Amino acid sequence: MRNPSSSSSSDGTKKITPCCSKVGIKKGPWTPEEDEILSNYIKREGEGQWRTLPKRAGLLRCGKSCRLRWMNYLRPSIKRGHIAPDEEDLILRLHRLLGNRWSLIAGRIPGRTDNEIKNYWNTRLRKKLISQGINPTTHKPLIFNQVVHDQLASSSSTSNPNTPSLEIMEEAGVSSTHQAAATNFTTNYNIPIDGGFMMGSLLPSSHGHGHNCIGDYIDNCDEDTFSSFLDSLVNDDDFMNHINEQQQQSSVSSYNNIGTIDWEFADVLSTKVGSDDQHGAAASLNDQL
DNA sequence: AAACGCTTCAACCGCTTATAA
């Protein structure tokens, strides 16, 4: 494990983490005895008050370490071991929508911790996607993105600056129907090609400022709505019902076509124009429909 | 059997966010 004395900031000065700086605080792997003490204490007294918990429980650990051990290993609800294919699929779908929001992703997968999912992603899923030629950050094809982006950069032949050129769409194999939809889609929703819209900005605590129907939809959600939105990803059939309910309740015009947008096209388009993240939301939702 | 390289995952760190005083 890591050397406790090696902690330093980028400018070389030592940084002290208050709860872990005391002499006599144990670090490194937990022993079965420590696990038992912590488990028994939390079962008896409950979670929380992590900073003072070690002293009260009689452990020579910092509160952070106790919390982590409990959250990631000792909690009775934790499901350890092999991640099933359906769990893997869910991780992929949620990551495509949420990015590296491990805690949020874990919250949607019963019995799995953020640390476990993060590790699984970094050691397996990331490599798996790369081996399949998929960018693990954007979930788009690795090579195609670059080619189209380069083409797009040298093109200025469309009247709407947000719309990819018809030549590019033809080259990319987009049908004429979808080409027309592209113009409508990008015009109606004023989607800027360069986006700057991170998937993480879909979250209530980190609002994006791009104009995107899905982004707007989620930006205007409260936490319960967002939570139920994520639940709908787990239960695919619920998603359209959820959107339709929101449509009826909302007078925001940009929501009006949300149930009729050609999401398959949105996915194709997002790949073609290279504004991965902004369209990534639509693309990920497309997969659910 | 030994040496080496690679993979996994528990645990730590620093930072941010939330809450209390």
Place this chain on the structure above:
DNA sequence: CTTATAAGCGGTTGAAGCGTT
């Protein structure tokens, strides 16, 4: 409103285990 403290998060590390040579 400001400051201090606690909790939570994501990135990173490195020991242990495993496979290969």
